Amino acid sequence: MKRPERPLRLGTRGSPLALAQAHMTAQALRDAHGWDQDAIVTVIVQTSGDRIQDRALAEIGGKALWTKELDRALVEGEIDCAVHSMKDVETIRPEAIHVAAMLPRADVRDRLVGAENLAALPPQPIVGTSSPRRAAQVKRLRPDAQIILFRGNVATRLAKLEAGEAHATLLAAAGLDRLGQADIGATVEIDTMLPAPSQGAVGIETLADNADMLGWLAAINHRDTFDCVMAERAVLRGLGGTCHSPIAALAVLEGAQIHLRAEIISPEGDETVGDEAWLARGDAAAAEAIGRGLLERASPALRSLFEG
Numbered sequence: 001m002k003r004p005e006r007p008l009r010l011g012t013r014g015s016p017l018a019l020a021q022a023h024m025t026a027q028a029l030r031d032a033h034g035w036d037q038d039a040i041v042t043v044i045v046q047t048s049g050d051r052i053q054d055r056a057l058a059e060i061g062g063k064a065l066w067t068k069e070l071d072r073a074l075v076e077g078e079i080d081c082a083v084h085s086m087k088d089v090e091t092i093r094p095e096a097i098h099v100a101a102m103l104p105r106a107d108v109r110d111r112l113v114g115a116e117n118l119a120a121l122p123p124q125p126i127v128g129t130s131s132p133r134r135a136a137q138v139k140r141l142r143p144d145a146q147i148i149l150f151r152g153n154v155a156t157r158l159a160k161l162e163a164g165e166a167h168a169t170l171l172a173a174a175g176l177d178r179l180g181q182a183d184i185g186a187t188v189e190i191d192t193m194l195p196a197p198s199q200g201a202v203g204i205e206t207l208a209d210n211a212d213m214l215g216w217l218a219a220i221n222h223r224d225t226f227d228c229v230m231a232e233r234a235v236l237r238g239l240g241g242t243c244h245s246p247i248a249a250l251a252v253l254e255g256a257q258i259h260l261r262a263e264i265i266s267p268e269g270d271e272t273v274g275d276e277a278w279l280a281r282g283d284a285a286a287a288e289a290i291g292r293g294l295l296e297r298a299s300p301a302l303r304s305l306f307e308g
């Protein structure tokens, strides 16, 4: 394969987690191709999601908050590829931009920080999260819980907890692990909290017509992760959902097939509609149909969360 003629510009957000993921990506590329250290430079691009910290994402019309500026930098040729937490990437992307690779997936589960488990929290516990999925899953087990808005990066959220603003918070195990904070929090099992679609997956995007970059990225693609995450994203697409909707989905390989579980949960946790199926790899249409099927079985009130 051709070698890059100049250092490749790898675009990323500037949060500590984003930078850790960008460095993992750069290392994977260098290892796969035998490139030296300065073959890749990291370009930090601030996103609106990074600037707006005080309001619920849904309230400010959440779409593309984490990707828009990186998309623009890609299209305008300021960067050669962009590294994302796939969880923050919309399911429908601009035509010119392709998800070219995913790194091997990390722990997909959530961790509860502040208590051993949800049952161990005091009566009427205050739980900080800005995730509608986590909020609904907490309320399902602890209807007495009060959910307060917790935003900001991992360190900010932990500081809020430390300051006594809530009894507990939930964070992705993947993020904590990648920040070297694997010792923080208690892992919540999948049966209690099915994770968000794409949780724990890092993806790298480039322009659909950048054949060199597509080739270099193909060499680091972890196909098992890619196929599972794409199935989860198809569920989300079928639901018309975003990362601001109370949706959980997890795909895992079982032999040659993908075992997919998905659920939608009402904000008060009193209604869960779930499904599971075994699909062929790459069968996005079947995964989308799982998403649509959930909506058909939901009450009008739950379904209305996904309209408009």
Ligand SMILES: NCc1[nH]cc(CCC(=O)O)c1CC(=O)O
Binding pocket: 085, 086, 087, 088, 170, 171, 172, 174, 175, 198, 199, 200, 201, 202
């Ligand atoms: N929405 C924020 C976000 N996007 C990705 C991660 C963590 C890493 C991952 O899930 O891959 C987080 C923080 C969190 O959910 O705790």
